[in-house]
Amino acid sequence: MDRPEGPAAEVWLFFFVVVFLRAQATYWIARVATSQVIDHTHPVTGWRARVHGWLSGDSTARGIEVLRRWGAWAVPFSFLTVGLQTVVNAGAGVIRMPYVRYLLAMLPGCAAWALVWTTVGMSAFYAALAAGLTTGWGIALGVLAIVLVAAGVAVWRRRRVDDRTP
Incomplete structure (x- = not known):
């Protein structure tokens, strides 16, 4: 059987790298910011206050609650939802989920997200071109x-x- 034509593998790899970097950034920003901002400061103005508010706010609390209820399984499944991915990744950082556990849970989620965007996302892109x-x-x-x-x-x-x- 011949190899399928087209850049599907390259597109998948691109999307995988994008979501991997985004998830890692979200986790680490939340983890470091939690240690520095939530535990040691109480800013009232500026971007620090916004970060403090977001990390101690309702959306992050929902992500933490999902993690407490479902554990590490919440991480890969969050990549298949709209609106939950960021708060679960941030929640993992806020609760300081051990990095290796987070990484092992995140990788299948990244792979699934990349597959969805490689198929459905590229289909929408080509439909836009055709339109x-x-x-x-x-x-x-x-x-x-x-x-x-x-x-x-x-x-x-x-x-x-x-x-x-x-």
């Missing part, structure tokens, strides 16, 4: 969609901050 999103009008519509989503997220975040302010 003409590389023409002048397609690029303009794509940029407009990105701007609208970014503006929506900014408004949503601003409202959340305003709701929390007494």
